[in-house]
Amino acid sequence: MFYILGPNGAGKSSLLKAVMGIPGYNVVGGRVLLNGEDVTGLKPCDRAARGLALAFQTPPRLQGVKVGTLLRHICRKSGCDPHEVAKVVEVEHLLDREVGKLSGGEGKRVELATVIAQRPKVALVDEPDSGVDVESLAVVGRGLRALAETAALLVVTHSAHIARHLPPTRVCVLHGGGLRRCGGREVIEEVFSYGFSKLV
Template structure:
C-alpha cells in the first residue's frame, strides 16, 4: 500500500488521546476523517507529520513500505508528507509570492501556475499575515501544492470559508489528489459536495467508530455523529 497508518495511538502533551487508528491509501485516493469538535482529528494529522507535542505512542506510519513513524518533521517532508493547517501560520512580513517562489525553487514548480490553481495570483504582493480567512486558506493550499507532496494532509479546508472560496479550495484538492494520497479532516463535510471521497471514517470517542465510502458522509449529514458512534 502506498500510504498507511497502522494501529496508531497518539498522545498530546503526554496525555493519551487516540488509539487503534488504521487506514491505507493508494496514490490518487481521498480519505475524509469526520468527527465533532474536540474529537482529535487535527491532533491525528499533527502526530502523523511529527509536530512537537503530538506523539505517536503506538503503531506505525508507513510510506511505500518504509516506517516513517519516528522521523523528524523535516525528514517526513523530504519524503513527501505535507500538512495544510486548519489555522495557517500568520507569517508577518512575508509576501505570498516570495513564499511560493521559495518553495518552488526546491520542487521545480512555477509559483504563478500554483497561484492560479487556487486563484491567489492577485495576492502575490500581499503579506501572508494580512490575508482574510478565505484568502489564507487558499494560500495555505497553494503552499502544499507547491511542495508537490506524495501524501497531503489537509485540516478543515471547508471551515470559515464562503461558498465561492470552497469551490476554489475543492479544485485545489483535486489537483493534489491527481498526484498524491489525500487525507482531508472535516467537521461538517461540506467539501464533499464538491469533491467526494473514496473512503471516509468517523472519529469519535478516541478511535474510528465507522469507516466506509461516501455513504458514511451521507449518514453524517443525515444523522450526525452521535448516532453513528
C-alpha cells in the same frame, strides 16, 4: 481520497499533526508508515522530504513574508512554477500581500497553494472547508482535485461541505479515540441525518 469526519475535539487535527511529526503531538501507539517506510521517529522536515505535506486548519500567520516570496521559496525546492501554483487556487492577486495579514479564507487558499507547491506524494488537509465562502469552496475543491491527480489525500472535516466538490472514496468517523463507521460517502449522509454520537 480518504475523509475522516469527527465532532469538535475528536482529535482530527491532532491526528494529522502526529502523522506530520509536529512537536508536541507524539505518537504513543502505532507507527506512521509512508510508502512502507517507518517515519514515526523523523522530524517534520524529513517527512516532508519524503513527500508528506500538511495544510493546517489555521495556517501559520507568517509576519513580514509575502505570499509570492513564500511560494517562490517552496518552488525552488520542488521545481514548480509559483505563478502556475497561484493560478490553481486563484491567489495571483495576493502574491504581493503579507501572509500574516490575509483574511481567514484567503489564508486557507494560500495554505493550499503551499501544499500544492511542495508536490507531495501524500497530502494531509485539515478542514479545507472551514471559514471558506461558497465560491472560494469551489476554488478550494479545484485545488484539491488538482492535488489528487498526483498525491494521495487525507482530508479531515467536521462538516464535509467540501464533498460537494471533491467526492471521497472512503470515509471514516473518528470518535472516542478511534476510527469507527468506515464506508463510502453514504457515511457523510448518515452523519448529517443522525449526528456523530448516534452513529458510532
